[in-house]
Amino acid sequence: MSVVGSVVGFAIQTLAVSSIYILVAIGLSITLGTLKFVNFAHAAMYLAGVYIGLGIALELQFTGDIARSIGLGNVGLDLGFLAALAIIPIITFGLGLLMERFVARPFYDRPDTDQILVTFGILLIVQELIRAFVGGRSLTFSRPEWAAGAISLGPLGTYSSWRLAIIGITAVLVLAVYLYIEYTDVGLAVRAGTEDAEMVNLLGIRATRPFLVIFGIGSGLAGAAGVVGGPVFSVVPEIGVGVLVPAFLVVVVGGVGSIVGSVVGGLLIGAVEVGLQMNAPTWSSVGIYALAAVVLLVRPAGLMGVVEVDE
């Protein structure tokens, strides 16, 4: 393969891996930036995306002990991948609104540690519910048929059309959210809240609704990440945390509160992971932490981050 070809190959694989991390990280980053809220339960949205998405796209087999004891068999709408991709963000958007209203909001005035603990507890409950109903074993989330093959990009070589599809879907979603935050009033309030949440409150802007909406959007993206990531990562109850940790690293590396930061952080993390996978596979899951450690030592606020007022 030519040099250009292998560079493009590396870039495409990096973009595909980064896509999923970026989709999960945006929601985390915004809630961290505006609400100073660490949301472990964000991983539950990814899980909802994977499992409900599997049920919508194909079929979900209920093999958990509880499901078996009440005689729940297989449930599948078999509507296909695109239907899942369209429906899941709406469902997880709604779940996100519920979570903001009934879980996050009562805890805004409580200590940080309580917020983290309660969202961790909710993630545990969701994970164990999945184990109880669907079962703990790994499921297959097969790629849609239209993306199973490869596409030839002329002289640049031939690439998996699935990877290109992931990149395309992510680009559209991220761009839409970026435009929404840059060019609407809700987005303005959110950006102001990231800069200085206290000042926004003092100016008499009721930021409750923008925060609610942005919480929902973040959850919607995480749900979409679940649909996209289902066929890429394994489908097990623990995958929520498995994706959450790299997404946290994306936020740490990129800096909090901006979509650009999440994209930059996500691309870096993805590049390190893919680069190591190609050259030193045993180190591939360790390298991203080393990257985060280096960024922390050199630029504690993250590459795109501004030093926060309250620290």
Add this chain to the structure above:
Amino acid sequence: MSEQTETATPAESTDTAGLLDRWDALRERESFSILGAIAFVIVFPMIFTNLPAYNGYMSLVELIYIWAIFAIGFDLLLGYTGLLSFGHAVFWGGSAYAAGLFSANIYGEPLLMVLVATVTAIVLALIIGVLSLRRGGIYFAILTLAFGQMMYFLALGPLGEITGGEDGFTGVTIEPLLGSIGLGREFAGILGTLLHDISYVLFAGFFVLAVAAAVRIVRSPYGAIFQAIAENEQRVRFLGLNVWRYKLVAFVLSGAFAGVAGGLHTIHAQYVAVGSLYWITSGDIVIITVLGGVGSIFGPVAGAMAFLYVENIVSGEIAFWLLVLGALFVTVVWLFPAGLWGIVDGIRSTVRGQLSGDDS
């Protein structure tokens, strides 16, 4: 009202008040907690091994002491300093591997193994502490979680040849205590009833030591600053104290407790599972400490008892104990932040208030 009663029966009232005051003074003493811990390790197995569904083996009692040491150390960080770490599996697992490797390659004397484990945990805590405290507040939980997972993947992949990778480390060889006293040697007579065997004395002894050390730390001026940081970090900074350094020390101390516990666990299990480094272990110690009650010495102990009882005994009866545990955890965080011990403590102080006749 109470003043009138006091004047009516001065002798009797001062008598009970005097007794209660003396009881309070006694409770406040450091030696009270330590004696309490000693009494606990003698009485606890007798009660615990007779609980329903328990088949009477001592191994679980020893395991509870080990986890309790881990939890006491974790609470020094969470309850007293207000820092939530999601990466404590690093110190537990890292020290367990260190103890295991030491026993396999150099010498398997239990006390030396615990020493090696503790030193390893301290070094790890220094490195991870410096990195994780780079960002304040909420980032601490994220960063400790991340670096915890890093150690897990290190042990699984690049260090797999040393750690045994996914299979865990199986080469642990335990020598007799101090080179001559076998861990399985049983005591005779009354000593046998109270202290069982050498291994029980080893684990229970470390538990009592951990309680004593924790009480000393919490009661010391240095420990008072930990608690001040939890209450109002800014004010401590205004006093001219280096908050960052105190946080790092709290983290390292907490890691040292986890190191002792991790080393003891290797002696107890004679095996190190790679899962000891996984985030679920970090989550377990969070759950144990919070369920038991943060900000006290005996809360985490109560948490360890409840958790291990449920995990090992009840889990056979109720298949979804983890689900139930998760729900219980959220309920405690939401409604009873002081945990199980907080409820016990609330009852105690109500009774105390009733006895002394004031409502305060």
